[in-house]
Amino acid sequence: xxxxxxxxxVLSAILFSVGLAGVLRRKNLLMLFFATEIMLNAANVAxxxxxxxxxxxxxxxxxxxxxxxxASEVAVGLGLxxxxxxxxGTLNLDNFSIMKG
Amino acid sequence: xxxxxxxxxxxxxxxxxxxxxxxxxxKIQLVGIVTSLLIGIALFASVILFMNIEETxxxxxxxxxxxxxxxxxxxxxGFSVDQVTVVMMTVVTLISTVVHIYSNxxxxxxxxxxxxxxxxxxxxxxxxxxxxxxxxxxxxxxWEGVGVCSWLLIGFWYEKKDETRDVNPSISPSWAANEAFxxxxxxDLGMLVGIFLIYWNLGTFKxxxxxxxxxxxxxxxxxxIGIALFxxxxxxxxxxxxxxxxxxxxxxxxxxxxxxxxATMVTAGVYLVIRANPLYSQIPEVGYGIAVLGTFVAIFxxxxxxxxxDLKRVIAYSTLSQLGYMFAAAGLGAYWVALFHxxxxxxxxxxxxxGAGNVMHAMHDELDMFKMGxxxxxxxxxxxxxxxxxxxxxxxxxxxxxxxxxxxLEVAFNEHTYGIWFILWxxxxxxxFYSFRQVFLVFFGDERYHEIGAHPHEAKxxxxxxxAPLAVAAVxxxxxxxxxxxxxTKFLPEYEMSEHTEHMVVILTIITTLVALTGIVVAYxxxxxxxxxxxEFEQNNKLYKLLYNQYYIPVIYDRVFAKPYKxxxxxxxxxxxxxxxxxxxxxxxxxxxxxxxxSRKAQNGNLSSYLNWMAAGLVIIIVIAAIAVAVx
Amino acid sequence: xxAIAFYIFAILITGLFLVTAxxxxxxxxxxxxxxxxxxxxxxxxxLGADFLGAVQLVVYSGAIMALYxxxxxxxxxxxxxxxxxxxxxxxxxxxxxxxxxxxVIFAAPTIGKHIEPIVTAPQGLDNPHAIGAVLFTKYLIPxxxxxxxxxxxxxxxxxxxxxxxxxSLSEIYLDADPETEKKEQE
Numbered sequence: 001x002x003x004x005x006x007x008x009x010v011l012s013a014i015l016f017s018v019g020l021a022g023v024l025r026r027k028n029l030l031m032l033f034f035a036t037e038i039m040l041n042a043a044n045v046a047x048x049x050x051x052x053x054x055x056x057x058x059x060x061x062x063x064x065x066x067x068x069x070x071a072s073e074v075a076v077g078l079g080l081x082x083x084x085x086x087x088x089g090t091l092n093l094d095n096f097s098i099m100k101g
Numbered sequence: 102x103x104x105x106x107x108x109x110x111x112x113x114x115x116x117x118x119x120x121x122x123x124x125x126x127x128k129i130q131l132v133g134i135v136t137s138l139l140i141g142i143a144l145f146a147s148v149i150l151f152m153n154i155e156e157t158x159x160x161x162x163x164x165x166x167x168x169x170x171x172x173x174x175x176x177x178x179g180f181s182v183d184q185v186t187v188v189m190m191t192v193v194t195l196i197s198t199v200v201h202i203y204s205n206x207x208x209x210x211x212x213x214x215x216x217x218x219x220x221x222x223x224x225x226x227x228x229x230x231x232x233x234x235x236x237x238x239x240x241x242x243x244w245e246g247v248g249v250c251s252w253l254l255i256g257f258w259y260e261k262k263d264e265t266r267d268v269n270p271s272i273s274p275s276w277a278a279n280e281a282f283x284x285x286x287x288x289d290l291g292m293l294v295g296i297f298l299i300y301w302n303l304g305t306f307k308x309x310x311x312x313x314x315x316x317x318x319x320x321x322x323x324x325x326i327g328i329a330l331f332x333x334x335x336x337x338x339x340x341x342x343x344x345x346x347x348x349x350x351x352x353x354x355x356x357x358x359x360x361x362x363x364a365t366m367v368t369a370g371v372y373l374v375i376r377a378n379p380l381y382s383q384i385p386e387v388g389y390g391i392a393v394l395g396t397f398v399a400i401f402x403x404x405x406x407x408x409x410x411d412l413k414r415v416i417a418y419s420t421l422s423q424l425g426y427m428f429a430a431a432g433l434g435a436y437w438v439a440l441f442h443x444x445x446x447x448x449x450x451x452x453x454x455x456g457a458g459n460v461m462h463a464m465h466d467e468l469d470m471f472k473m474g475x476x477x478x479x480x481x482x483x484x485x486x487x488x489x490x491x492x493x494x495x496x497x498x499x500x501x502x503x504x505x506x507x508x509x510l511e512v513a514f515n516e517h518t519y520g521i522w523f524i525l526w527x528x529x530x531x532x533x534f535y536s537f538r539q540v541f542l543v544f545f546g547d548e549r550y551h552e553i554g555a556h557p558h559e560a561k562x563x564x565x566x567x568x569a570p571l572a573v574a575a576v577x578x579x580x581x582x583x584x585x586x587x588x589x590t591k592f593l594p595e596y597e598m599s600e601h602t603e604h605m606v607v608i609l610t611i612i613t614t615l616v617a618l619t620g621i622v623v624a625y626x627x628x629x630x631x632x633x634x635x636x637e638f639e640q641n642n643k644l645y646k647l648l649y650n651q652y653y654i655p656v657i658y659d660r661v662f663a664k665p666y667k668x669x670x671x672x673x674x675x676x677x678x679x680x681x682x683x684x685x686x687x688x689x690x691x692x693x694x695x696x697x698x699x700s701r702k703a704q705n706g707n708l709s710s711y712l713n714w715m716a717a718g719l720v721i722i723i724v725i726a727a728i729a730v731a732v733x
Numbered sequence: 734x735x736a737i738a739f740y741i742f743a744i745l746i747t748g749l750f751l752v753t754a755x756x757x758x759x760x761x762x763x764x765x766x767x768x769x770x771x772x773x774x775x776x777x778x779x780l781g782a783d784f785l786g787a788v789q790l791v792v793y794s795g796a797i798m799a800l801y802x803x804x805x806x807x808x809x810x811x812x813x814x815x816x817x818x819x820x821x822x823x824x825x826x827x828x829x830x831x832x833x834x835x836x837v838i839f840a841a842p843t844i845g846k847h848i849e850p851i852v853t854a855p856q857g858l859d860n861p862h863a864i865g866a867v868l869f870t871k872y873l874i875p876x877x878x879x880x881x882x883x884x885x886x887x888x889x890x891x892x893x894x895x896x897x898x899x900x901s902l903s904e905i906y907l908d909a910d911p912e913t914e915k916k917e918q919e
Contacts, residue, residue, distance in 0.1 A: 017832030022754030024824040056850035072886030078804040079893025097706030
């Protein structure tokens with residue numbers, strides 16, 4: 001049995017949904033970050049699979065840039081998390097409702 | 102030479118902007134002087150161009166900039182000065198210069214002195230664009246520009262109150278301005294249709310390109326274009342049935358009447374027909390229609406002038422009548438004759454109007470000729486000028502009108518359109534009568550002005566000197582007819598009289614002069630010795646009342662168009678606008694407010710629930726994508 | 734062989750990520766995330782995207798997870814995270830639905846029919862070389878921009894995290910009152 005593009009895409013979709021479930025379920029900001037990493041990785045898998053499948057390197061390029069973005073995001077995001085933690089002493093989302101309209 | 106084109110075009114603009122700087126300020130004499138000088142510079146540039154074109158015989162063309170470049174459409178903002186244009190330019194700038202200088206006197210005690218000059222110069226600028234543009238689109242811009250300036254100037258004394266039609270036939274300046282503007286809008290629609298048809302069929306606006314390919318079009322299309330363009334010309338030149346605005350436009354200051362509503366703007370329609378002569382010579386049947394309409398307007402307007410007592414209105418009707426003459430000539434294919442009459446008419450009509458302005462000034466804005474009389478003693482120079490103007494208008498040798506109007510009659514005779522000839526001939530008699538009726542009523546007879554307590558005085562010397570060029574032109578222009586023909590026929594088609602007509606010329610001239618003289622003599626007998634009013638006749642004679650009330654056309658328009666339109670608007674306002682449009686707009690607003698109230702609860706400030714909303718949106722988008730894929 | 738490897742990887746990754754998404758303990762979550770990322774690099778190797786696999790190992794499993802690990806030193810990681818998961822019903826509905834929809838889309842045979850490669854791999858080069866060739870020609874500017882972005886992110890991270898480094902965190906959040914906090918800042 002050969003593994004085709006579809007297999008990878010379906011895996012990617014499942015991983016994405018797992019990440020999405022995490023994003024929706026988690027209230028802890030750090031955990032939320034983990035969940036977003038999962039989603040990004042799922043996208044990377046899809047990119048790489050399609051790229052290999054059709055023989056176009058663009059997909060792998062995008063995966064590379066996604067990694068760069070993810071790295072930046074983590075750097076900045078963690079800095080912000082630390083600030084929030086210093087200020088409120090918690091990372092629980094429900095405690096921040098400063099955007100209440 | 103290109104520089105002179107720009108100078109002639111932009112000097113009036115600079116002048117207008119300069120005056121506009123002080124528009125809200127009290128009178129500044131410098132404004133009047135500077136604007137007059139700048140218009141004078143434009144006149145100078147026009148004359149230089151005139152001499153240059155006479156020497157070289159070639160048109161001067163300039164392209165200012167790319168104007169509209171969209172897809173296949175590439176229209177340049179270009180100007181071309183050829184023989185016809187340069188004649189128009191010279192006429193326009195000459196009259197404008199005189200009127201500007203004269204306005205310094207006429208408007209000297211008006212509180213909006215500076216504003217007036219701003220408008221007046223803006224008008225000259227628009228008119229220059231109109232005549233100088235090398236394409237129909239630029240012509241249209243100028244066309245609308247003069248319309249706006251005309252509106253501004255007719256309504257210059259906008260603060261005057263509305264009156265009933267019995268007291269003041271043109272109700273109020275602002276009413277008259279709106280009437281003129283709206284009538285012109287109607288006509289401009291026709292003109293726009295014509296321009297669109299041209300572009301649709303030929304893909305260009307430029308005169309040279311349009312007229313080079315005009316023969317490729319079907320005859321029906323040519324007729325359509327010709328009629329549509331002529332409808333535009335009818336509005337601007339106040340031809341029947343769009344004529345009522347011109348007489349009402351006399352509500353504006355008199356220099357405006359002289360410049361815009363006698364000499365320049367109203368002749369734009371004639372200019373258009375002359376400019377489009379390659380088109381109209383392809384469709385002689387439309388040309389014949391134009392000639393018939395022109396002839397009709399000539400006698401129609403002259404008949405109204407016979408009985409009117411308002412000094413300016415009489416001259417306005419005579420303008421209408423003379424425009425009819427021009428259209429008759431242009432319609433019959435004698436384009437240079439029309440242009441010649443246009444130029445000559447501009448000179449003596451402006452002279453007449455400015456003279457009327459002097460009289461008005463002397464009589465403290467009284468316009469009823471029945472309340473004047475005997476002014477010859479106090480206003481000798483004005484009498485002389487108006488006498489010259491009236492003689493020229495009547496077509497008496499050797500004044501300008503004799504040459505131009507006589508030629509039109511010869512053309513009508515030459516084309517074997519004897520009906521047109523006869524009516525125009527008759528109109529020549531009427532013209533002589535009403536213009537001398539006016540002269541005799543104002544300057545001869547008993548001094549009736551004492552009754553209204555007026556103390557007439559002659560105008561200031563510089564105002565009288567400013568009029569001199571027009572008077573000279575009104576006298577001598579006729580003698581340059583041969584030169585003029587030679588000059589303009591390099592561009593316009595020549596018009597040759599048949600041999601039969603050549604034989605008849607002397608007889609025709611004599612009988613035309615005879616009828617004109619008859620008109621003068623009748624006017625002399627009836628009015629020169631003093632006014633004997635026959636009140637019973639004025640009140641009971643149906644024909645008199647018909648003429649005096651302008652054939653009741655303004656009233657008819659009021660009843661047929663204005664009143665039903667107002668009622669329709671009332672219905673539209675109360676029933677449609679309030680009940681449907683307003684209600685639905687309010688409904689939308691209420692809906693938005695209510696839904697905002699409801700959905701405000703979603704903004705609870707909890708990021709986690711926001712994330713849920715986001716995910717819900719994502720799912721919806723994915724589902725839509727899935728459906729789209731499935732449909733594919 | 735490939736199929737076996739794929740399925741093993743797929744099952745392991747999914748399982749590990751599920752742990753990440755649903756574990757109460759931050760340390761468990763992070764460890765399983767790191768393991769999952771290592772395994773994803775395995776997927777890349779199976780696909781033949783060797784360079785991407787290597788980068789995944791270095792950047793994700795190495796750098797990013799190390800960053801998280803260091804970041805966690807600021808927080809109390811040993812405690813179980815107390816979360817009030819209001820409506821897990823909604824969560825599963827949304828994510829499950831999106832999963833089904835995505836799977837349907839991706840599994841549908843129409844996908845990929847009209848795709849044509851724009852940047853084909855240069856002939857006769859293996860994957861890392863090909864990536865290098867393309868990255869430094871066609872994607873040079875995005876590459877440079879990404880480099881600048883990383884620099885900016887690094888500086889931002891340092892600046893944000895280093896504020897009040899000299900104060901003890903435990904002291905701050907013992908009297909974690911926003912008002913006094915503000916006054917102190919001023």
